[in-house]
Amino acid sequence: MPAILVDGLCKTYRSFRKAPGLMGAVRSLIWREHVLREAVRDISFVIEEGEVVGFLGPNGAGKTTTLKMLSGILHPSKGRAEVLGFTPSQRAFAYLRQISMVMGQKSMLWHEIPTYDTLLVHKEIYRLDDGSFRRNLDELVELLAVEDLLRVPVRNLSLGERMKMELLAALLHQPRVLFLDEPTIGLDVVSQARLRGFLRELNRKFGTTIMLTSHYMDDIQALCQRVLLIDHGQLRFDGSLNELVMQSSPYKLLNVTFANTPPSSQALAMLDPRISQRPSDDPLRLNLAVPRELIAETTALLLRMGQVADVGIEDVPIEEVIGALFTGQEQIGVAA
Amino acid sequence: MLMHHLRVWRQFWLVAFMRQSAFRANFFLSLFEGLAQVVLVVTTFAIIYQYTPDIAGWTQAQVLIVVGLYRIVDGIINAQVAPNMREIDKYVQTGELDLLLLRPVESQFLVSTRLVALPELINIPIGLALLIYAGLQANLAWSISGILLALMLLLCGTLMIYAVWFMMMALALWFTWSPFESMVGNLFSIGRYPVDFFQRQVRALLTFIVPVAFATTFPAEALLGQLDPLIIVIAPIFALVLLLLSQRFWRWGLRSYGSASS
Amino acid sequence: MMTHVRMFGRMVGLNVTMTIAYRAAFFALMVSSVIQPVVSLLVMLTIESQGADLPFDRSQLVTYYLLLSFVAICTGCWVGEYLAEGIRDGELSNTLVRPVPYIYNFVTNNIGEKIVKLPLLLPILIVIALLFRSELSLPSDPLRWIGFGIAVVFAAATAFLLDFALGSLAFWIKDVSGLFRIKDLLQGLLAGQFVPLALFPPAFAPFLEVQPFRYTLSFPLEVLAGTLDGAALVRGFAWQIGYSVVLWLCYRVIWHYGLKSYEAVGR
Numbered sequence: 001m002p003a004i005l006v007d008g009l010c011k012t013y014r015s016f017r018k019a020p021g022l023m024g025a026v027r028s029l030i031w032r033e034h035v036l037r038e039a040v041r042d043i044s045f046v047i048e049e050g051e052v053v054g055f056l057g058p059n060g061a062g063k064t065t066t067l068k069m070l071s072g073i074l075h076p077s078k079g080r081a082e083v084l085g086f087t088p089s090q091r092a093f094a095y096l097r098q099i100s101m102v103m104g105q106k107s108m109l110w111h112e113i114p115t116y117d118t119l120l121v122h123k124e125i126y127r128l129d130d131g132s133f134r135r136n137l138d139e140l141v142e143l144l145a146v147e148d149l150l151r152v153p154v155r156n157l158s159l160g161e162r163m164k165m166e167l168l169a170a171l172l173h174q175p176r177v178l179f180l181d182e183p184t185i186g187l188d189v190v191s192q193a194r195l196r197g198f199l200r201e202l203n204r205k206f207g208t209t210i211m212l213t214s215h216y217m218d219d220i221q222a223l224c225q226r227v228l229l230i231d232h233g234q235l236r237f238d239g240s241l242n243e244l245v246m247q248s249s250p251y252k253l254l255n256v257t258f259a260n261t262p263p264s265s266q267a268l269a270m271l272d273p274r275i276s277q278r279p280s281d282d283p284l285r286l287n288l289a290v291p292r293e294l295i296a297e298t299t300a301l302l303l304r305m306g307q308v309a310d311v312g313i314e315d316v317p318i319e320e321v322i323g324a325l326f327t328g329q330e331q332i333g334v335a336a
Numbered sequence: 337m338l339m340h341h342l343r344v345w346r347q348f349w350l351v352a353f354m355r356q357s358a359f360r361a362n363f364f365l366s367l368f369e370g371l372a373q374v375v376l377v378v379t380t381f382a383i384i385y386q387y388t389p390d391i392a393g394w395t396q397a398q399v400l401i402v403v404g405l406y407r408i409v410d411g412i413i414n415a416q417v418a419p420n421m422r423e424i425d426k427y428v429q430t431g432e433l434d435l436l437l438l439r440p441v442e443s444q445f446l447v448s449t450r451l452v453a454l455p456e457l458i459n460i461p462i463g464l465a466l467l468i469y470a471g472l473q474a475n476l477a478w479s480i481s482g483i484l485l486a487l488m489l490l491l492c493g494t495l496m497i498y499a500v501w502f503m504m505m506a507l508a509l510w511f512t513w514s515p516f517e518s519m520v521g522n523l524f525s526i527g528r529y530p531v532d533f534f535q536r537q538v539r540a541l542l543t544f545i546v547p548v549a550f551a552t553t554f555p556a557e558a559l560l561g562q563l564d565p566l567i568i569v570i571a572p573i574f575a576l577v578l579l580l581l582s583q584r585f586w587r588w589g590l591r592s593y594g595s596a597s598s
Numbered sequence: 599m600m601t602h603v604r605m606f607g608r609m610v611g612l613n614v615t616m617t618i619a620y621r622a623a624f625f626a627l628m629v630s631s632v633i634q635p636v637v638s639l640l641v642m643l644t645i646e647s648q649g650a651d652l653p654f655d656r657s658q659l660v661t662y663y664l665l666l667s668f669v670a671i672c673t674g675c676w677v678g679e680y681l682a683e684g685i686r687d688g689e690l691s692n693t694l695v696r697p698v699p700y701i702y703n704f705v706t707n708n709i710g711e712k713i714v715k716l717p718l719l720l721p722i723l724i725v726i727a728l729l730f731r732s733e734l735s736l737p738s739d740p741l742r743w744i745g746f747g748i749a750v751v752f753a754a755a756t757a758f759l760l761d762f763a764l765g766s767l768a769f770w771i772k773d774v775s776g777l778f779r780i781k782d783l784l785q786g787l788l789a790g791q792f793v794p795l796a797l798f799p800p801a802f803a804p805f806l807e808v809q810p811f812r813y814t815l816s817f818p819l820e821v822l823a824g825t826l827d828g829a830a831l832v833r834g835f836a837w838q839i840g841y842s843v844v845l846w847l848c849y850r851v852i853w854h855y856g857l858k859s860y861e862a863v864g865r
Contacts, residue, residue, distance in 0.1 A: 068434065071438060072437065072438070073434045073437050073438065074593075075591055091437065091443075093440035093441070094440075095440075096438060096439060096440035097440045099438075100438070101434075101435075101438055103431075103434065103435070106430075106431060106432060106434065106435055108435045110351060110355065112354075112355045113351060113354045113355055117350075117351060117354055118351075120347060120350070121344070121347045121348065121351060123347075124340075124343045124344045124346075124347045125344055125439050125440065125441050126440060127340055127440075361773060361775075364776070365775060365776065365779060368776065368779055368780075369779055372779060372780075372782070372783040375783065375787075376783060376786045376787060376792075379787055380787075380792045380793055383793050383797050383798055383799075384641075384642075384645060384793060384797070386797075386799065387645065387650040387651060387652055387797070388645050388648055388650040391641070391644060391645055391648070392644055392648075513622075513623060515622065515623075515625075515626040516626070517623075517626070518623070518626050518627045518630045519626060519629060519630040519633065521630075522630050522631075522633040522634055523633060525634070526633075526637050529637070529641060533640070533641050533644050534640050534641075534644070535640065535644075538640060
């Protein structure tokens with residue numbers, strides 16, 4: 001049985017449109033315009049137990065909506081979702097005890113009291129006996145290295161420390177499936193890296209299935225063997241990050257630095273027309289976006305055009321690939 | 337199942353105790369507020385009763401029994417019900433409801449119990465003191481059965497007020513706010529008058545729509561030995577009906593809950 | 599001077615726009631605001647119909663409580679605690695650098711909200727008036743209405759300045775919420791909110807006449823009801839205007855010294 005099975009999932013929101021300004025406010029007293037918004041359209045995928053899957057997409061693409069349907073907060077408008085054999089929207093307690101969700105911007109901790117006291121509430125909510133409470137707590141405290149923060153009122157903690165405590169609270173009942181919505185938002189670089197390490201460890205040690213959304217490509221690169229790309233509510237890609245780069249960017253970046261004079265523009269005009277030039281801040285350096293199959297021959301050609309001091313061949317940066325995908329550009333190398 | 341929820345509830349009270357230490361001044365404010373309310377209502381009635389020996393059959397001392405009962409109910413409501421009801425629309429607006437829906441506990445129970453304003457409980461002894469004073473003034477024959485009956489009715493009435501208030505606030509699931517939010521406090525404060533003070537239609541309203549009669553007037557009548565026996569039967573049934581209705585209403589609302597952030 | 603007037607107008611307009619965005623909530627608030635007066639009216643009518651010898655007849659009672667809602671909204675004030683908060687958390691510092699007197703924020707907010715609230719209140723009052731139409735007879739003398747209008751304006755000024763002066767004490771007192779609770783209690787007792795001041799025992803009359811809360815709510819209603827004779831009318835207006843002026847002076851003095859201590863602390 002797969003951990004998560006999604007088949008033809010749709011979610012449509014209804015809302016009212018409001019015209020701006022004083023007149024708009026007065027007018028909307030009488031008449032309100034109805035707007036339907038399809039946040040998720042016909043998404044299907046399967047995730048096996050123990051996978052860590054990144055959920056990518058621009059703001060408003062439908063990532064959070066999908067996570068909320070999977071965690072049972074929202075009812076799907078159409079289609080089927082099944083997690084651990086349960087239908088999430090029925091919110092069976094047996095189901096809710098096996099999952100957890102962390103939303104980077106929302107807190108489930110009481111701010112005036114120490115985390116430990118909030119955890120005691122969670123202990124009752126999730127019906128943990130004293131033994132498993134102690135055991136899970138000790139394990140998580142060690143993994144997160146938060147021993148001395150447990151008794152500090154939450155409002156006195158730093159943002160990074162607070163996020164750790166949110167995770168601690170979310171994981172206390174040892175969920176089999178963990179949904180993370182922007183878990184690293186607002187954290188400094190060091191805290192982000194620590195959190196990633198922790199999540200990797202969690203997945204390795206307990207086999208927790210993790211599905212996460214993030215704005216930071218580093219999160220995705222560090223954690224996810226697999227990514228789902230969603231845009232305008234539709235699934236655009238499902239596979240590994242490398243495949244995504246290969247598929248959406250058939251280009252590599254070729255950087256050649258010449259020792260004295262760069263080749264003339266006439267010389268460059270001889271290159272294959274599919275090759276494009278990218279801006280460079282060094283007059284001696286030539287930056288080219290080259291189709292993968294032309295890399296070898298183009299490099300050889302350039303080496304003959306002048307005295308070459310340095311050659312570099314790189315993939316297009318992943319942010320650029322994703323960014324271009326979201327702005328709807330087909331050919332990534334060229335556009336830049 | 338029930339035990340589980342009771343244990344969670346107990347934990348919420350413990351949290352409330354711990355949080356309270358951060359707001360010690362609130363205790364004195366609640367104390368003052370409770371006393372001020374008593375002074376205000378007692379003075380108002382003292383002025384009115386200059387002109388009449390009784391209002392709709394209620395003497396001044398008997399009315400103060402109602403006022404005392406109202407203080408007690410108000411204390412319970414302000415401690416356990418109001419703090420939670422006031423947050424429901426905010427849970428919807430901020431999306432915090434999402435987090436609450438994730439818990440393996442009845443969501444209605446969770447949003448109705450998790451906050452407790454302990455200082456408000458001071459209203460219970462204040463009301464009790466007023467009740468005893470007024471009872472002595474009214475030459476009340478304190479009977480065990482009357483007291484138990486009053487207690488039962490007061491409990492039913494409080495549950496009814498909770499159920500109605502909860503349904504009013506649950507409207508936020510559809511509209512992200514509730515038009516009743518600013519109104520409920522004023523509506524339920526009518527409970528400090530015996531419902532007999534009002535015309536027939538208003539009395540029906542205060543018995544079945546904004547059911548404050550069950551929380552204060554009827555318990556007072558029970559203490560005075562003037563209760564219509566029919567009420568003893570109606571009260572628990574009506575309380576149960578309203579509670580079940582509120583449960584249905586909440587579940588219905590959750591289905592259309594669109595969540596604030598998408 | 600002209601720039602101040604223009605600025606003031608701008609700020610009022612801004613507050614109206616902001617308030618209109620919450621019109622539905624404000625409408626609910628208006629419905630809520632008439633509950634207590636209507637309930638008090640119903641109780642008083644019950645007493646009256648029992649044959650109690652009240653100094654008011656039925657139509658006067660209806661008029662009193664109907665317009666009570668209106669005057670209460672006109673003179674309603676809630677700036678004090680916001681002001682105190684602004685002083686305590688240092689928000690005042692941000693606004694001090696602007697070339698607008700700080701009090702303008704509060705005055706314009708107050709006026710802006712009332713401009714939105716009163717039209718929302720009107721249909722509610724009309725519905726109530728229709729419910730009680732058989733017992734309602736509004737006075738027809740235009741002079742009384744003019745007097746009522748003037749008294750309402752000064753009542754609003756008195757209520758506002760009282761609240762503002764009280765909130766300004768936050769310059770020295772850390773927690774002013776207790777003060778406001780006391781004020782609410784006195785207001786409830788002494789402004790005529792639940793029972794008209796005319797129903798108090800006669801022995802209290804001299805005291806009731808000189809205490810400020812009468813002039814924030816009850817006095818305009820008394821002017822309209824015509825229960826005051828010429829001398830009492832003149833005295834009443836004198837007290838009301840006197841309170842406005844004195845409270846305004848209090849505000850000036852408090853802010854003069856308050857700002858000094860505020861700047862000295864350097865928050």
